[in-house]
Amino acid sequence: MTNLKILLNKLLGSPTKKALTIGLFSFLGLMDASYLAAKHYTGTIPPCAIVKGCEAVTTSQYAVVGGISVALLGAIYYLAVLIISIAIIDTKSVRLKKFLAGFSIIGLLASIWFISLQLFVIKALCLYCLVSAFSSTAIFLTAFFLGKDIHRPLHDGI
Amino acid sequence: MKNKIILWAIIAVVVIGSIFGIVKLASKSQTPDLNNLAITVSAINDNENVKGDKEALATLIEYSDFQCPACGSYYPILKKVSEELGAKVKFAYRHFPLPQHKNAKLAATVAEAAGKQGKFWEMHDLIFQNQSDWSEEKNVAVLFAKYAQDIGLDLARFQTDIASDEIKTKIENDYKSGVKAGVNSTPSFFLNGKKMDNPRNYDEFKNSIEQALGQSN
Numbered sequence: 612m613t614n615l616k617i618l619l620n621k622l623l624g625s626p627t628k629k630a631l632t633i634g635l636f637s638f639l640g641l642m643d644a645s646y647l648a649a650k651h652y653t654g655t656i657p658p659c660a661i662v663k664g665c666e667a668v669t670t671s672q673y674a675v676v677g678g679i680s681v682a683l684l685g686a687i688y689y690l691a692v693l694i695i696s697i698a699i700i701d702t703k704s705v706r707l708k709k710f711l712a713g714f715s716i717i718g719l720l721a722s723i724w725f726i727s728l729q730l731f732v733i734k735a736l737c738l739y740c741l742v743s744a745f746s747s748t749a750i751f752l753t754a755f756f757l758g759k760d761i762h763r764p765l766h767d768g769i
Numbered sequence: 770m771k772n773k774i775i776l777w778a779i780i781a782v783v784v785i786g787s788i789f790g791i792v793k794l795a796s797k798s799q800t801p802d803l804n805n806l807a808i809t810v811s812a813i814n815d816n817e818n819v820k821g822d823k824e825a826l827a828t829l830i831e832y833s834d835f836q837c838p839a840c841g842s843y844y845p846i847l848k849k850v851s852e853e854l855g856a857k858v859k860f861a862y863r864h865f866p867l868p869q870h871k872n873a874k875l876a877a878t879v880a881e882a883a884g885k886q887g888k889f890w891e892m893h894d895l896i897f898q899n900q901s902d903w904s905e906e907k908n909v910a911v912l913f914a915k916y917a918q919d920i921g922l923d924l925a926r927f928q929t930d931i932a933s934d935e936i937k938t939k940i941e942n943d944y945k946s947g948v949k950a951g952v953n954s955t956p957s958f959f960l961n962g963k964k965m966d967n968p969r970n971y972d973e974f975k976n977s978i979e980q981a982l983g984q985s986n
Contacts (some may be wrong), residue, residue: 653795667880
């Protein structure tokens, strides 16, 4: 496990590279979530299809929380992560790195929740949601190691 | 400092530009299905549930599932279409209960049973207005019996009709005619026999109907 951690940390590279990776994944997540949010608010009312897929997921009662599309909430989350990651590249702030490591747990938990809903409740998978789950997991993992860099710099002991 | 501002400005422009582009892409209506031109739908017969002027030149047919949330969202739009444009267009409702909606078939049966007593549209309205109440309900028959009572149906006859093969066959025939016309999602609309790209609102329905009328003149 420790070896895997060290390997992953090495692969992810310097703190700046990690922040850049987070920035790229949050950009991917932002585009993905914006597309779904725009579909939700401006597109035609998504029909119910015989073959279950994205429609079943995006028209389900779980696609909206308190009247707000979860895709829009996702887009806001990714935008926040994107801004923080660029700020980290810019300022190298330790506090921001620590904050992002904690903040990215929100995305990971939300993704676990939505994938579980799709698998066990709605029983249909939506590709856009899978892309989002992939980027939030990647963000979480990278941010976790970025947060660790504060205590144990990359060159230290590796 | 100046470099930093330029960096942030470039990132902001890229991000805002990309969001703008993706929103534009998402809000574009779906590209029309090339097969649409070839798809036709069977004509309305005397046995069907039709609203509006029977002599109207435009015919709008909806394939719908009472439990489909999208059909529920379209319900008020279509009510307005038949109320405001009833003289120009006759509107027919056909059943297309999807397999994943477990109460949809019974809802269709209940509406048809009400139709036997001349109250299809009253039941149709009640079912859509209360969609969220009965969609996931296990003992849905009780709720539907209450709706039947609310609109003043003869309950004994209503219960007999629900069990009748005639209604079952009618719903099956609607479904089959939909499959034949290429329906694979609900709601699907056919205007003068041709499949429409689902309009987004009342105005888009109105424009399409008026355009169809213009062509038929």
